[in-house]
Amino acid sequence: xxxxxxxxxxxxxxxxxxxxxxxxxxxxxxxxxxxxxxxxxxxxxxxxxxxxxxxxxxxxxxxxxxxxxxxxxxxxxxxxxxxxxxxxxxxxxxxxxxxxxxxxxxxxxxxxxxxxxxxxxxxxxxxxxxxxxxxxxxxxxxxxxxxxxxxxxxxxxxxxxxxxxxxxxxxxxxxxxxxxxxxxxxxxxxxxxxxxxxxxxxxxxxxxxxxxxxxxxxxxxxxxxxxxxxxxxxxxxxxxxxxxxxxxxxxxxxxxxxxxxxxxxxxxxxxxxxx
Amino acid sequence: xxxxxxxxxxxxxxxxxxxxxxxxxxxxxxxxxxxxxxxxxxxxxxxxxxxxxxxxxxxxxxxxxxxxxxxxxxxxxxxxxxxxxxxxxxxxxxxxxxxxxxxxxxxxxxxxxxxxxxxxxxxxxxxxxxxxxxxxxxxxxxxxxxxxxxxxxxxxxxxxxxxxxxxxxxxxxxxxxxxxxxxxxxxxxxxxxxxxxxxxxxxxxxxxxxxxxxxxxxxxxxxxxxxxxxxxxxxxxxxxxxxxxxxxxxxxxxxxxxxxxxxxxxxxxxxxxxxxxxxxxxxxxxxxxxxxxxxxxxxxxxxxxxxxxxxxxxxxxxxxxxxxxxxxxxxxxxxxxxxxxxxxxxxxxxxxxxxxxxxxxxxxxxxxxxxxxxxxxxxxxxxxxxxxxxxxxx
Numbered sequence: 001x002x003x004x005x006x007x008x009x010x011x012x013x014x015x016x017x018x019x020x021x022x023x024x025x026x027x028x029x030x031x032x033x034x035x036x037x038x039x040x041x042x043x044x045x046x047x048x049x050x051x052x053x054x055x056x057x058x059x060x061x062x063x064x065x066x067x068x069x070x071x072x073x074x075x076x077x078x079x080x081x082x083x084x085x086x087x088x089x090x091x092x093x094x095x096x097x098x099x100x101x102x103x104x105x106x107x108x109x110x111x112x113x114x115x116x117x118x119x120x121x122x123x124x125x126x127x128x129x130x131x132x133x134x135x136x137x138x139x140x141x142x143x144x145x146x147x148x149x150x151x152x153x154x155x156x157x158x159x160x161x162x163x164x165x166x167x168x169x170x171x172x173x174x175x176x177x178x179x180x181x182x183x184x185x186x187x188x189x190x191x192x193x194x195x196x197x198x199x200x201x202x203x204x205x206x207x208x209x210x211x212x213x214x215x216x217x218x219x220x221x222x223x224x225x226x227x228x229x230x231x232x233x234x235x236x237x238x239x240x241x242x243x244x245x246x247x248x249x250x251x252x253x254x255x256x257x258x259x260x261x262x263x264x265x266x267x268x269x270x271x272x273x274x275x
Numbered sequence: 276x277x278x279x280x281x282x283x284x285x286x287x288x289x290x291x292x293x294x295x296x297x298x299x300x301x302x303x304x305x306x307x308x309x310x311x312x313x314x315x316x317x318x319x320x321x322x323x324x325x326x327x328x329x330x331x332x333x334x335x336x337x338x339x340x341x342x343x344x345x346x347x348x349x350x351x352x353x354x355x356x357x358x359x360x361x362x363x364x365x366x367x368x369x370x371x372x373x374x375x376x377x378x379x380x381x382x383x384x385x386x387x388x389x390x391x392x393x394x395x396x397x398x399x400x401x402x403x404x405x406x407x408x409x410x411x412x413x414x415x416x417x418x419x420x421x422x423x424x425x426x427x428x429x430x431x432x433x434x435x436x437x438x439x440x441x442x443x444x445x446x447x448x449x450x451x452x453x454x455x456x457x458x459x460x461x462x463x464x465x466x467x468x469x470x471x472x473x474x475x476x477x478x479x480x481x482x483x484x485x486x487x488x489x490x491x492x493x494x495x496x497x498x499x500x501x502x503x504x505x506x507x508x509x510x511x512x513x514x515x516x517x518x519x520x521x522x523x524x525x526x527x528x529x530x531x532x533x534x535x536x537x538x539x540x541x542x543x544x545x546x547x548x549x550x551x552x553x554x555x556x557x558x559x560x561x562x563x564x565x566x567x568x569x570x571x572x573x574x575x576x577x578x579x580x581x582x583x584x585x586x587x588x589x590x591x592x593x594x595x596x597x598x599x600x601x602x603x604x605x606x607x608x609x610x611x612x613x614x615x616x617x618x619x620x621x622x623x624x625x626x627x628x629x630x631x632x633x634x635x636x637x638x639x640x641x642x643x644x645x646x647x648x649x650x651x652x653x654x655x656x657x658x659x660x661x662x663x664x665x666x667x668x669x
Contacts, residue, residue, distance in 0.1 A: 001451070002450050002451075002452065085409065085410075085411070086409075087410065087431075092381075092384075095467055095471070096381075096384055096385060096388045096467075097388065098470075099385050099388065099466045099467065099470060100385075100388040100389050100391075104466065104470050105470075105474070106467070106470045106471050106473075106474045107474065108471075108474040108475045108531075111467070111471035111472075111474055111475065111531075112475070112530040112531035112656055113530070114467065114471070115377065115431070115432075115433045115655075115656045115657055116377070116410055116431030116432070116433075117431060117432040117433055117436075117655070117656070117657040117659055118530065118656075118657055120432070120525075120657055120659070121525070121530050121656065121657025121658050121659070122530070122657075124525040124526070124527040124657075124658055125527050125528065125529070125530075125658070127527070128527050129525060129527055130524050130525050130526070130527050130538070130539055130542055131524070131525065132442075132523035132524060132525065133432070133525050133657070133659060134430065134432065134439065134443065135430065135431050135432045135436075135657075135659075136428050136429065136430055136431070137409065137410035137411045137414075137428070137429045137431055138411055138414075138427070138428045138429070139405065139409055139411040139415070141428075142411075145426070145427075145428040148426060148428075148447075148452065149428065149443060149446075149447075151450075152446045152447050152449075152450040152452060153446055155446075155449075155450050156445075156446040156449050156450060172396060173388075173391060173396050173397050173398045174384075174398075174404070174408075176397060176398070177398060177402060177404040178404045178405075178408075178409070206368075206425075206426060206452065208368075253427070254424055256424070
């Protein structure tokens with residue numbers, strides 16, 4: 001079991017425009033309406049840089065900076081764990097297309113953007129952070145694997161760690177063999193200790209339960225949860241939004257789940273019950 | 276950190292299959308690099324290819340070339356047998372799998388893109404995304420092959436990734452999520468890296484020459500390695516190799532060029548020393564990242580000499596193995612383990628004329644030497660840096 005305190009949350013998905021404005025939807029107070037994903041500009045990237053950036057970087061910068069700001073932390077001194085099943089499908093697809101031509105001319109920028117840790121690299125440059133960055137993949141368990149890793153790292157180092165989980169749809173022909181519905185990203189700042197910024201305490205354990213993972217009550221959100229590996233975080237985000245004690249089973253693999261006990265901390269005004 | 280013991284390890288590269296072949300090559304200075312004849316690649320470069328992967332007998336061994344390389348390593352040196360013993364001891368759900376790769380099974384996707392349906396653009400039906408292209412595929416393969424079902428994840432931080440797996444595993448063991456761990460990983464030849472590094476003008480036309488004044492780029496290799504990490508027994512055997520420290524950092528400088536003064540590299544080395552509670556003088560040999568690019572070797576030399584001075588012997592073994600990219604961390608950790616166990620200071624046989632502007636005490640010819648503690652450096656795209664310290668049980 002690992003204990004971690006959530007200090008800040010970032011969120012960007014279809015109809016989920018940031019954590020603050022999505023809390024009542026996730027808590028089931030307001031209805032969910034799926035809408036095209038609009039990635040808000042991150043304060044971390046100057047406008048001219050932003051235009052050049054690939055979509056994975058824009059998306060992760062948006063949720064990462066939202067969570068860091070929410071937690072009142074300094075990104076320059078916060079280690080990060082990035083997790084994604086698919087990485088940057090657009091860039092990989094363009095390289096694969098180029099390699100299927102007789103010329104095989106690969107763009108050098110695309111090549112260095114194709115590494116799975118590209119968003120972590122751009123994050124470190126933008127935040128001037130020399131702290132460790134980890135880039136993980138756990139296929140459909142990518143979110144749970146990232147949560148476990150970030151919580152273990154926070155505990156081991158005795159300081160906050162930012163987890164950033166993201167997955168975007170592939171272009172065809174990869175989309176057919178690995179359909180990912182919509183873009184989705186979330187970020188959690190995890191602290192091993194409780195602070196004034198704590199929203200909730202998490203107790204995380206890996207268990208084989210024989211049960212299904214916790215679903216989302218709303219059918220459209222459940223479709224999103226099943227259709228995007230990063231959106232397997234939704235039941236945990238919903239528990240944080242409800243601000244009530246509960247246990248969530250997050251998908252891991254081979255019938256195992258991360259069992260996450262969520263205990264809210266602080267006033268209701270930070271939770272989804274806010275009027 | 277609490278030291279961990281590498282109670283079993285195995286390796287495969289262009290130097291051969293297993294620890295004995297690797298040790299023999301390190302002693303004799305044999306190189307695994309040969310002119311590139313891989314697939315349909317027409318580039319004037321040398322590669323370090325693992326032999327026999329495409330033999331009919333091997334092609335069915337795993338769903339993609341990358342997992343075939345991984346499997347070859349799992350089959351060496353009694354590794355799978357030793358893991359089976361550990362599985363009995365701890366239980367299959369108490370051994371974690373933390374393995375890395377940079378390009379996974381992307382070769383299979385490259386080939387599938389050549390065979391797209393001309394009418395609808397689809398990939399051939401036989402293409403198996405999950406077990407080849409997806410970055411997790413090697414972690415899934417290793418878990419299945421070793422019949423483990425504890426925590427399992429793939430790390431992919433470019434060329435630092437299979438050094439970073441040691442840090443991840445140590446944290447997961449320290450936090451009680453598992454009792455032991457499989458670390459390591461695999462990377463395999465593919466067109467993406469060959470043509471990609473060519474596009475960056477980083478491929479040497481000769482076998483790569485780390486720290487040579489004529490060095491002009493990397494030679495790409497492939498390979499895999501694995502280690503079983505456990506908490507040490509009260510008294511470890513004399514030749515036990517321990518993980519003593521891990522240091523990680525990011526350059527925060529550029530996606531594909533190292534910081535010119537090696538600031539991030541030095542930070543990783545300092546953090547590794549701090550994590551092991553050791554001083555620079557305690558390190559007997561440094562296995563460098565040393566890919567043989569002009570700026571990369573120069574930056575690492577500044578970082579190393581700035582921290583260690585000019586007396587600590589160091590060398591890069593990439594002139595022999597090639598740069599195995601995502602597998603370099605584990606292969607060089609295992610080379611470091613062999614150095615300690617067999618009293619060998621590895622050399623750098625392709626290096627002919629040492630670059631006089633580099634100040635580190637670079638070892639060209641391998642030689643016998645008592646080595647108690649080694650630092651092994653791995654740096655990658657995205658500014659990712661990781662230094663490991665391996666040593667004898669105290």
